[in-house]
Amino acid sequence: MDSIDHFEELSKAIAKTIEEHIARSKNSAGWPQELKHPVLRVDAFLEDQGPDHDQDTTPSRPLQVASSTIDLAPIFRARSTQRATDQEPRGETSARSSGDESEPGSPRRRGVGKLRVANTQSFEEDVTEHQRQIATDTRNFPKRRKIASDKFVFRPSTLDKLIIGIWEQLHGTLDLNPQIISEQYNMTLPVSSSTPVINEDTAVEIRGAGPALQTDAFHRMNTLCRKVTQASRVCRSIEIVVQAKWIELFEDKVQTSIAAAPHISKTKHHKQAFVEACQDFGWSEKELRNKIAIWRGYREVKDAAGWVALVFAGMGIYRFCKYRVEFTKEAMKRLQNLRTRFEVAADTLQPHWRQLLSIIGESSRLQYAGHPHDWVVSEDGAQPVLLRSTYLEREPFFEFEQLEESIIDEREWRGEDPRWVPQSSAVVRANGNSTYVCAVCDQTQSDEPALNSCYCFPNLFGCVKRRPPPVQIYRTNKGQNNGLLALAPFERGAGIGEFVGLITKGVRHVDVMDSATATTNYQIWQGRQGNFTRFINHSCKANAQFSQFTWLDTQHVVLVSKGIEAGVEISVDYGDRYWAGLDKSCLCGESCCRYRRAHR
Ligand SMILES: [Zn+2]
Numbered sequence: 391m392d393s394i395d396h397f398e399e400l401s402k403a404i405a406k407t408i409e410e411h412i413a414r415s416k417n418s419a420g421w422p423q424e425l426k427h428p429v430l431r432v433d434a435f436l437e438d439q440g441p442d443h444d445q446d447t448t449p450s451r452p453l454q455v456a457s458s459t460i461d462l463a464p465i466f467r468a469r470s471t472q473r474a475t476d477q478e479p480r481g482e483t484s485a486r487s488s489g490d491e492s493e494p495g496s497p498r499r500r501g502v503g504k505l506r507v508a509n510t511q512s513f514e515e516d517v518t519e520h521q522r523q524i525a526t527d528t529r530n531f532p533k534r535r536k537i538a539s540d541k542f543v544f545r546p547s548t549l550d551k552l553i554i555g556i557w558e559q560l561h562g563t564l565d566l567n568p569q570i571i572s573e574q575y576n577m578t579l580p581v582s583s584s585t586p587v588i589n590e591d592t593a594v595e596i597r598g599a600g601p602a603l604q605t606d607a608f609h610r611m612n613t614l615c616r617k618v619t620q621a622s623r624v625c626r627s628i629e630i631v632v633q634a635k636w637i638e639l640f641e642d643k644v645q646t647s648i649a650a651a652p653h654i655s656k657t658k659h660h661k662q663a664f665v666e667a668c669q670d671f672g673w674s675e676k677e678l679r680n681k682i683a684i685w686r687g688y689r690e691v692k693d694a695a696g697w698v699a700l701v702f703a704g705m706g707i708y709r710f711c712k713y714r715v716e717f718t719k720e721a722m723k724r725l726q727n728l729r730t731r732f733e734v735a736a737d738t739l740q741p742h743w744r745q746l747l748s749i750i751g752e753s754s755r756l757q758y759a760g761h762p763h764d765w766v767v768s769e770d771g772a773q774p775v776l777l778r779s780t781y782l783e784r785e786p787f788f789e790f791e792q793l794e795e796s797i798i799d800e801r802e803w804r805g806e807d808p809r810w811v812p813q814s815s816a817v818v819r820a821n822g823n824s825t826y827v828c829a830v831c832d833q834t835q836s837d838e839p840a841l842n843s844c845y846c847f848p849n850l851f852g853c854v855k856r857r858p859p860p861v862q863i864y865r866t867n868k869g870q871n872n873g874l875l876a877l878a879p880f881e882r883g884a885g886i887g888e889f890v891g892l893i894t895k896g897v898r899h900v901d902v903m904d905s906a907t908a909t910t911n912y913q914i915w916q917g918r919q920g921n922f923t924r925f926i927n928h929s930c931k932a933n934a935q936f937s938q939f940t941w942l943d944t945q946h947v948v949l950v951s952k953g954i955e956a957g958v959e960i961s962v963d964y965g966d967r968y969w970a971g972l973d974k975s976c977l978c979g980e981s982c983c984r985y986r987r988a989h990r
């Protein structure tokens with residue numbers, strides 16, 4: 391494989407250099423002008439000249455290392471019509487690597503051999519694949535900024551992309567429910583009462599209907615489109631899972647036949663199973679061999695990170711397994727450590743996913759029930775434990791209710807929300823409803839996405855639906871009990887989540903968030919209720935901060951990223967007031983640590 395690649399690369403490089411030289415050089419006098427279709431054939435050989443560089447010593451058998459045919463016709467044509475040669479489309483003048491023995495000057499198509507066609511094809515294939523690779527890179531990380539961190543940082547590589555891709559799928563909106571496949575065929579788009587159903591092929595006719603029906607049809611089309619997209623994703627996941635399982639069965643079959651007839655060589659057993667498969671698939675041996683190479687990759691990823699990785703890997707896994715750039719022991723170890731963490735996210739966020747496994751006879755029973763943040767995971771791949779269990783030693787009656795939004799402590803506030811901040815510049819509309827204007831961006835705020843123009847924290851406020859952020863609560867190894875891990879990167883300025891809990895006052899000597907409007911002091915307490923923001927540790931070199939943000943005249947506390955890479959712990963600076971008089975030493979471990987107590 392390697393020598394063929396080198397052969398093609400060298401042929402390509404030589405052809406390109408010569409082609410550029412001819413195109414650049416103004417002087418074409420001396421070239422035979424009578425040729426109908428001139429091509430320049432270039433062959434390069436590697437040979438031994440002997441120890442004393444003597445031309446007369448018998449050289450060793452020369453080894454052909456490059457061969458190209460350069461099409462001169464477009465260059466000559468351009469010359470004769472006095473046009474600039476460099477305006478020719480590249481495809482016209484591109485070099486063709488060639489392995490045939492046709493004479494120089496003969497029409498290019500005459501001596502086209504099998505080898506030559508194959509070479510040309512694979513050369514073109516490589517180029518498009520390379521282009522796709524670059525496009526995907528820029529799409530995945532459009533505005534990412536490099537953040538220096540003392541902690542482990544994901545290297546920009548294929549494995550990182552695969553892992554981040556899985557986390558993003560897990561936290562995405564696409565529901566991998568196998569039921570969706572059968573549902574899409576039952577989807578109907580009614581046009582009017584007289585024609586009750588219409589399928590997607592004729593959906594375009596809806597344009598003739600009235601405005602109300604059009605809206606209805608548009609809405610239905612959106613639903614149909616979403617469902618088909620989901621169904622296609624489900625099929626893709628099933629495909630990868632089945633292909634990985636096939637590899638397992640294939641290897642089992644080979645092992646069984648070796649055991650049954652040990653006197654026959656392993657290669658023969660392997661070949662026999664392989665040929666049998668080719669017949670069942672109706673594929674050539676080459677086709678199946680190429681596919682098996684990739685499917686083996688799926689199986690290796692599955693062995694390390696479990697079926698969950700295959701189900702949520704999406705398209706990225708194909709390239710990961712095709713190029714095998716990072717199929718190292720360390721990579722597989724990293725995937726192994728992620729296995730239970732993927733499963734916690736999948737079971738709690740996408741509880742239908744295990745049903746996809748029933749097609750290969752695996753159990754579809756969920757292992758991790760409840761809310762994703764009811765579980766504490768571990769970076770070394772240890773079994774996740776229930777959040778409650780990590781507190782029982784210190785607080786035997788520990789309980790924690792996961793909240794989406796803060797709740798008001800009625801005993802303290804009697805139906806009032808202390809976070810209310812009526813704006814002085816409220817714009818009152820004709821119908822008497824005031825318009826909420828964002829103090830940060832000056833745009834209109836609304837819970838109705840169509841009316842909202844404030845995109846200060848688009849994933850938290852004014853969005854269709856708040857989605858769970860890609861974070862996990864994990865067991866730290868620095869003695870800080872639990873901490874919060876970023877699963878995907880959060881760019882600087884992005885809102886990670888809201889600090890929610892019980893809106894109260896008068897809480898003392900326990901961890902609590904102090905906040906205030908211009909007129910009222912209040913506290914947000916997360917002792918019994920709240921969300922993941924409770925588990926963020928302090929760091930003297932924090933990568934996130936809590937900021938106040940007013941949405942619809944109500945003040946909120948938002949966790950804002952200062953630039954966070956995937957895989958690092960999210961931290962905030964609790965501030966001097968928190969540490970004042972506290973008999974506790976900071977465990978952040980930063981060289982700039984301000985609260986390290988020597989006596990502890
Ligand atoms: Zn805004």
Ligand SMILES: [Zn+2]
Nearest residue numbers: 930976978983
């Ligand atoms: Zn510190």
